[in-house]
Amino acid sequence: MTSADTISSETIDVSVWRGGAEGRYETFAVPLRQNQTILDVVTWIQRNADPTLSYRFACRVGMCGSCAMTVNGRPRWTCRTHVSKVVENGKVELGPLANLPVIKDLAADMTSFFEKWQKADGAFVPSKTRHDPIEEILPNTPARIEASAAIECINCGICFAACDTVRWQDEYLGPAALNRAWTLVNDERDAGKSDRLRAVAAAGGCHACHSHQSCEQHCPQKLNPTASIAGLKRLTMHAYLRGDL
Amino acid sequence: MTRPVVERTRTDILILGSGGAGLLAALHAHQTAPDLSITIATKGLLGKSGCTRMVQGGYNVAVNPADSVERHFMDTIDGGKWLPHQKLAWTLVSTAIERIRELENEIGCFFDRNEDGTLHGKAFAGQTFDRTVHKGDLTGIEIISRVMEQIWARPINRLEEHRAISLVPNKAGDAIAGVLMIDIRTGTFRYVEAKAVLLATGGGPTMYRYHTPSGDKSMDGLAMVLERGLPLRDMEMVQFHPTGLLAGTDTRMTGTVLEEGLRGAGGHLLDGNERRFMEDYDPAMERATRDIVSRAIYAEMRAGRTTENGGVYIKMGHLGPETVAKKFKGMVERCADCGFDLAGGLVEVVPTAHYHMGGLICDVDTSTELPGLFVAGEDAGGVHGANRLGGNGVANSTVFGGIAGDTMPGYLAQNPHWLEADEAIIDEAIAKATAPFGKTGGDLNGLRERLLDLMWDDVGVLRDATGLARAVEGLDAISDELEATGLPDADRAFNLTWHDWLNLRSQIAISKVITHASMARENSRGAHYREDFPDAGDMESSTFTVVREAGGKLTTVNEPVVFDIVRPGDTLLKDEPAAAE
Numbered sequence: 001m002t003s004a005d006t007i008s009s010e011t012i013d014v015s016v017w018r019g020g021a022e023g024r025y026e027t028f029a030v031p032l033r034q035n036q037t038i039l040d041v042v043t044w045i046q047r048n049a050d051p052t053l054s055y056r057f058a059c060r061v062g063m064c065g066s067c068a069m070t071v072n073g074r075p076r077w078t079c080r081t082h083v084s085k086v087v088e089n090g091k092v093e094l095g096p097l098a099n100l101p102v103i104k105d106l107a108a109d110m111t112s113f114f115e116k117w118q119k120a121d122g123a124f125v126p127s128k129t130r131h132d133p134i135e136e137i138l139p140n141t142p143a144r145i146e147a148s149a150a151i152e153c154i155n156c157g158i159c160f161a162a163c164d165t166v167r168w169q170d171e172y173l174g175p176a177a178l179n180r181a182w183t184l185v186n187d188e189r190d191a192g193k194s195d196r197l198r199a200v201a202a203a204g205g206c207h208a209c210h211s212h213q214s215c216e217q218h219c220p221q222k223l224n225p226t227a228s229i230a231g232l233k234r235l236t237m238h239a240y241l242r243g244d245l
Numbered sequence: 246m247t248r249p250v251v252e253r254t255r256t257d258i259l260i261l262g263s264g265g266a267g268l269l270a271a272l273h274a275h276q277t278a279p280d281l282s283i284t285i286a287t288k289g290l291l292g293k294s295g296c297t298r299m300v301q302g303g304y305n306v307a308v309n310p311a312d313s314v315e316r317h318f319m320d321t322i323d324g325g326k327w328l329p330h331q332k333l334a335w336t337l338v339s340t341a342i343e344r345i346r347e348l349e350n351e352i353g354c355f356f357d358r359n360e361d362g363t364l365h366g367k368a369f370a371g372q373t374f375d376r377t378v379h380k381g382d383l384t385g386i387e388i389i390s391r392v393m394e395q396i397w398a399r400p401i402n403r404l405e406e407h408r409a410i411s412l413v414p415n416k417a418g419d420a421i422a423g424v425l426m427i428d429i430r431t432g433t434f435r436y437v438e439a440k441a442v443l444l445a446t447g448g449g450p451t452m453y454r455y456h457t458p459s460g461d462k463s464m465d466g467l468a469m470v471l472e473r474g475l476p477l478r479d480m481e482m483v484q485f486h487p488t489g490l491l492a493g494t495d496t497r498m499t500g501t502v503l504e505e506g507l508r509g510a511g512g513h514l515l516d517g518n519e520r521r522f523m524e525d526y527d528p529a530m531e532r533a534t535r536d537i538v539s540r541a542i543y544a545e546m547r548a549g550r551t552t553e554n555g556g557v558y559i560k561m562g563h564l565g566p567e568t569v570a571k572k573f574k575g576m577v578e579r580c581a582d583c584g585f586d587l588a589g590g591l592v593e594v595v596p597t598a599h600y601h602m603g604g605l606i607c608d609v610d611t612s613t614e615l616p617g618l619f620v621a622g623e624d625a626g627g628v629h630g631a632n633r634l635g636g637n638g639v640a641n642s643t644v645f646g647g648i649a650g651d652t653m654p655g656y657l658a659q660n661p662h663w664l665e666a667d668e669a670i671i672d673e674a675i676a677k678a679t680a681p682f683g684k685t686g687g688d689l690n691g692l693r694e695r696l697l698d699l700m701w702d703d704v705g706v707l708r709d710a711t712g713l714a715r716a717v718e719g720l721d722a723i724s725d726e727l728e729a730t731g732l733p734d735a736d737r738a739f740n741l742t743w744h745d746w747l748n749l750r751s752q753i754a755i756s757k758v759i760t761h762a763s764m765a766r767e768n769s770r771g772a773h774y775r776e777d778f779p780d781a782g783d784m785e786s787s788t789f790t791v792v793r794e795a796g797g798k799l800t801t802v803n804e805p806v807v808f809d810i811v812r813p814g815d816t817l818l819k820d821e822p823a824a825a826e
Binding site: 033034035037039040043044046047048051052054055059060063065079081103105107110114115117122123124126130132133134135136138139147148152154155180184190 | 289290291293294295298299308343344345346347349350351352353355356357358359360361362363364381383385386387390391393394395397398430459460461492493494495496497498501579582583584585690732733735736738739740741742745
């Protein structure tokens with residue numbers, strides 16, 4: 001099927017990070033298309049200009065969080081970023097996500113992001129089993145509303161890459177992990193709350209957050225991890241005053 | 246040629262794939278036998294590649310007291326046009342109840358509730374009860390994120406960005422010995438010896454011009470079992486979704502799904518001249534079933550009544566742009582990010598290959614013909630027959646993934662030893678994977694485009710003997726050209742172009758199987774439509790296709806469907822008329 005898409009003679013200059021921790025930017029002239037995302041630009045370079053360019057993607061529609069990169073200095077999901085939104089004077093600069101080691105070119109190693117998710121006790125601790133019926137839970141209690149507001153994280157790492165505290169402090173757990181912990185402390189089914197509060201109150205936990213709100217500004221799912229972390233700060237403070245921490 | 250270095254590691258249980266099937270299998274195997282070493286190998290990042298994450302609709306399960314397992318079963322058999330393997334379908338619907346409780350109570354998923362706190366079930370096409378449990382329209386993210394956390398919290402080994410290229414048997418060829426992989430990050434080979442292997446790579450008909458699955462999928466799993474001579478069933482059954490986004494040349498978002506609900510809510514489909522055309526095809530208009538709407542759009546496209554990029558339009562604006570933006574928030578935002586106004590304007594759409602019902606033949610405990618090899622999820626065939634109900638996909642992967650995890654430790658108790666690999670197979674797989682590096686010339690991107698067009702045009706929504714014969718020849722030519730297509734051997738680390746070459750090889754291999762099975766089915770059932778054989782055929786004497794490869798040749802046979810739970814015309818529902826057909 002041939003396409004009548006506007007194949008324009010216009011191009012944009014795309015600077016792309018090449019290498020690992022050490023490397024350099026290389027520039028490619030990429031033809032403009034009407035309905036083009038940054039992921040399409042990267043794909044065009046790999047298919048047509050330099051077959052060795054490395055990057056990561058999977059779902060193509062903003063659900064898997066695999067394709068986040070640094071676009072003109074800001075972390076973004078590239079499959080849902082239209083070129084027209086970011087092109088400046090005919091130029092775009094692309095690098096791997098910040099605050100994570102580079103594997104090669106545009107692909108970052110996300111291991112530390114997920115390890116910190118675990119350090120924040122970011123996995124549900126059951127109080128029931130598969131042999132019990134599903135609990136009746138009112139959808140509009142204050143705690144459930146808090147949990148629901150913060151739950152639709154796709155673990156893309158954009159908040160982690162945008163966060164100053166992550167950059168400054170190696171042990172800081174980061175916005176996504178703490179946001180997950182907040183959804184769990186508001187989950188009436190979870191049996192791991194006291195351990196989790198200890199985990200997020202420890203050094204590198206919620207009290208390390210400086211509330212710069214970069215996470216909220218950059219989250220493609222429009223979540224507000226800063227507010228979740230503020231919630232954890234209140235809860236851990238109360239627990240401390242009660243002598244529970 | 247000297248063999249490149251192959252790193253060798255060992256594990257008790259090796260799981261290929263990290264979608265719903267792979268992750269549930271790992272959890273269950275670890276719960277059943279905590280002392281076993283379990284390894285998950287995945288082409289992308291754990292839980293991020295594959296399609297479970299992309300589930301929008303939900304999870305079919307008969308948990309409402311007013312519903313029943315029998316009703317869910319009859320809907321599944323009826324939807325599958327009497328081709329499903331009935332014991333597999335029964336296992337699906339009956340185990341789904343325990344699995345949804347496990348997902349909620351043990352793993353921590355939270356599904357939407359009614360105002361009284363009970364689980365909400367939504368209506369979904371083709372079902373006689375509102376049994377689709379969901380989390381908004383992002384059910385897959387909730388399921389996979391929660392399961393992924395549980396995996397990270399356990400001592401389960403992860404081989405991320407590892408691509409399996411060959412299932413390696415023992416020397417006698419009568420059991421699995423391990424799997425050869427490419428470590429994508431380094432570009433080196435790794436052989437993982439395992440006593441049991443689960444194939445859960447997730448199918449996905451990405452060889453069509455327009456397709457919905459995750460872009461990293463390329464039918465590697467089925468291509469590997471085909472090489473081992475194992476039987477694939479129902480391979481002609483490729484489900485098309487009627488409304489994929491059409492964005493034009495060089496756009497990855499082309500083909501991704503615009504949800505079913507848009508038509509249900511009253512969206513209109515218009516041809517290139519903005520004429521509403523569904524009235525020419527079905528009195529239900531845009532609300533007709535997926536297969537009917539897909540065939541209508543495909544016929545419009547073939548008649549040339551298309552939009553600028555070769556599709557049709559979907560129009561929602563007459564329902565009120567603000568209402569649409571509120572009701573279909575996710576879809577409207579997704580379209581807006583890519584430059585389209587779904588709420589108020591016209592958006593170009595095309596039918597798009599969505600799910601592959603066909604797959605490796607297996608038993609209800611997920612075992613296969615090759616001892617030690619198990620299969621679950623979209624790689625397995627038989628559960629859905631000729632058509633999968635929306636909401637039965639994620640139920641299938643999590644139900645049978647869990648069963649595989651329960652079954653494999655028992656197999657290991659009977660077969661406690663690692664087996665010596667057939668080294669000749671490892672050598673052959675390495676030679677085939679590195680073949681492009683010695684060569685120059687060829688046009689890899691051009692070949693991919695040709696494959697996408699060929700499958701779309703000749704093995705797509707509407708099929709006939711002439712087109713299928715043309716496809717057989719065309720696929721042979723593309724296959725030969727790929728073998729002659731070279732790649733610069735500069736740097737194999739994270740070399741996506743090498744993986745594009747390997748993707749194409751798997752896609753071609755399975756495209757041939759789909760074509761052969763389509764030729765063998767001389768009737769029109771569910772997702773498979775033959776213009777030269779438009780009738781569904783006799784239900785009582787229904788057969789399913791089985792394709793195998795031997796000596797580079799494909800053979801197809803038609804096997805009778807076993808009606809061991811219910812016969813066509815009968816029903817398991819008491820006091821109710823039998824289902825149609």
